[in-house]
Amino acid sequence: MYYSRLRMLGVVGILLISALLCLPNFIKSPSPSLPWHQVHLGLDLRGGSYLLLQLDxxxxxxxxxxxxxxxxxxxxxxxxxxxxxxxxxxxxxxxxxxxxxxxxxxxxxxxxxxxxxxxxxxxxxxxxxxxxxxxxxxxxMKARAREAVSRSIEIVRRRIDSTGALDPTIAREGDDRIILELPGISDPERIKNLLGTTARMTFHLVGPNPTQQTPGTTLLPMQDGKTSLAVQDQVEVDGANLSDAAATRSEGRWAVSLKFDSKGAEDFARITTANVGKLFAIVLDNRILTAPVINSPITAGSGEITGNFTARSASDLALLLRAGALPAPLAVIEQRSIGPSLGAASIRAGMISLAVGFVLVVVFMFLFYARFGWYADIALFANLVLILAILSLFGATLTLPGMAGILLTLGMAVDANILINERIREEVKRGRKPLQALQSGFERATGTIIDSNATAFLAHVMLFVFGTGAVRNFALTITIGIVTTLFTTLIFSRLLIVRWYAHTRPKELPV
CATH class of the missing domain: 3.30.70.3080 (Alpha-Beta Plaits)
Known part of the structure; x- marks a missing residue:
């Protein structure tokens, strides 16, 4: 029951730092250079789009x-x-x-x-x-498919990040599926177009007979879909050797400029040097973008794709090429859109449930335990601050199940305080003196509180490890809540009671 000055300063310091970490959620950043970490709202609270993708x-x-x-x-x-x-x-x-x-x-x-x-x-x-x-x-092939899904997740992340989407959630589901949540994006069509394109670019020489398929060639459609060309199956330059791509203006038209790495530049120079006067097809996902004539050797390691591009289509193609090609096509097998009005209603309902739950708990603790109930309520508020601070520090995403997890944490935290107060009450009934009753009550309750929270912690860690989506968010807030509950119940609430006892030295405990 003894708290040194250093220990008290440590507890107060943790709470003050937590309060500061919560501030970015309520006020705007005064300077862009400041680290301003916030809790991000999930799809069900903010509105947006949900896509379930399957690898072919x-x-x-x-x-x-x-x-x-x-x-x-x-x-x-x-x-x-x-x-x-x-x-x-x-x-x-x-x-x-x-x-x-x-x-x-x-x-x-x-x-x-x-x-x-x-x-x-x-x-x-x-x-x-x-x-x-x-x-x-x-x-x-199953092992190759799992590896392909992991690569696809990284490529999807690069493509999504390039669109400026904020706080996307990209996760694997099963062996061949990817979950994509895009808060704030209510029209997912552009995203679907970006993800539905494999973006594998290859460069081929056109066959001896451009209009007829012969052994070693394949007839591929042009971008306009009206004509076809027979291109050689041999890949002369692979788009995997692209180091950069950008939308640009060329002779008053939109185009995509390409820059190759050392191997790509070497292959490009070799092919264009040996095949001056021949048609050279640029193929994207089995469709010929353009097939210009090689007028002279190209040794600079760069090139340009021209065609009927708009500013958006040129930017999107450059984005796809920079992000890299998917190992296989991704198909959208499920799609949901949540409007911002529904998200606002969810926030309102979640905040009301949290507020009502908190008030009921506060009233209950005051009616049953008087002054010690107030101390439990103060610790409960500190618990909420700590949870919000940790979520803010790591930029976590909060969903409706996560809010339910916070509400459940309040009940678990109060349960720990009830155990302590009941133990103290039992010691008072046995005739122990106030300080002895406090000491014994905390000691006898501590083991039970740690055991019950440890088992709950392990269960929710397993939920987080093996769960997906909403289950993981629920498990995350509960897991954080268990840690903060142990701190506020066993350290902070005890500090409040110790300081009260040191100042008042009561003859009887108000329990």
């Missing part, structure tokens, strides 16, 4: 098998092993060779086994009806 794993598998097919073709040709044909479906690629001696056939198989061993656990080679079959392994 079939496309991911198709692209991977296509890449393996191209590698196999190259390796077989490098080994001087010709083959009759190669076919591919969603899960397998198969090829057959001309009839040859058994030793040559074993050499074919040996080359393919070497190809499979280069990607351990991902590709197997089997023989069926005279054909060699390359099969993608299911577990390897």
């Amino acid at each position: 794993t079939k496309s991911l598998q198709h692209d991977r098998l296509q890449a393996l097919e191209a590698e196999t073709r190259r390796d077989l040709l490098n080994a001087h092993l010709g083959f009759l044909d190669m076919t591919r479906d969603d899960d397998n690629a198969s090829l057959s060779f001309q009839p040859r001696a058994e030793s040559e056939h074993l050499a074919d198989r040996h080359v393919l086994d070497n190809i499979a061993s280069a990607t351990p656990g991902e590709l197997t080679v089997t023989e069926q009806d005279g054909r060699l079959i390359l099969t993608l392994q299911h577990d390897a």
Whole structure:
């Protein structure tokens, strides 16, 4: 029951710092240079858009098998092993060779086994009806899909941040889904357009016959959708080697300027030097943006895309290219929009529930425990300040379930004070002197309070770790509330009682 001057200053200092951390939520920042951390309102309080995105794993598998097919073709040709044909479906690629001696056939198989061993656990080679079959392994593709979702989350975050959206929530759900919450954005169409674009840019030479598909070429539509060109399957320059992209004005029209890294600049210079006079197609998501003639070698490591761009479309394309290409397309499978009026109503309802709950608790504690009830109420208010301060310090997002968690924290905090006051009351009834009753009451209640809060803390940590969305926000506020409850109940409320006792030295305790 003894508090040194340093200990008292420490408790008061924590509360004053907490009060200062709460200020940014109620007043505007006096200077942009000041760290002004605030609690951000979630989608259900502020209004905005909710999108549930799903990664197209079939496309991911198709692209991977296509890449393996191209590698196999190259390796077989490098080994001087010709083959009759190669076919591919969603899960397998198969090829057959001309009839040859058994030793040559074993050499074919040996080359393919070497190809499979280069990607351990991902590709197997089997023989069926005279054909060699390359099969993608299911577990390897699941691991690749999980990795693709993680990459997609980072790319989505870069794209969203570039639009200026404030406080977005981007999280994984399951193996192939991403949750996107955008507070304050009531029209998600532009966001959907940005996220629905894979933004994989590649550069190809146009085939010998630009209007007819031949072996080794693919007929792709132009941007206007009216004409098509046959471009070579070989990727000459990959958009992954872009280092920067920006919307710009060129000859009175909007364009997108490109800048390559060292490898991209080297590839670009090599291709344009060797193919002067040929058509060079710029392909974005299997659609040709433009196919200019290479008039002269381009060695500066930069280029420009022109077309029927507006200021918005040029900016959006530059944004997509800067953010990087998605490993596979994302489909919007669920969408919700919450208007700001509904968000305001939610805030009002949440604040009313918090205020009513707080007032009822204050009245209850005063009626049952008189002066000690008032001290519990003061500690309860300090608890609210501490919770808000911690949420503000980390810029946390508050949702309706989070407000429910704060309200539940008030009940848990009062429960701890009730335990202490009842213990003190029991000691008074046993005839103990005031100081002894206070000392024994706090000591006997402390163990129970710590045990009950520790179990609740562990349960809500598990909720936060394994939950998603609203459940995590609820668990976060409860977890923070448990820590602040232990501080305000076992340290701050005890300090108030100790200071009162030191000044008054009562003969009886008012419990």
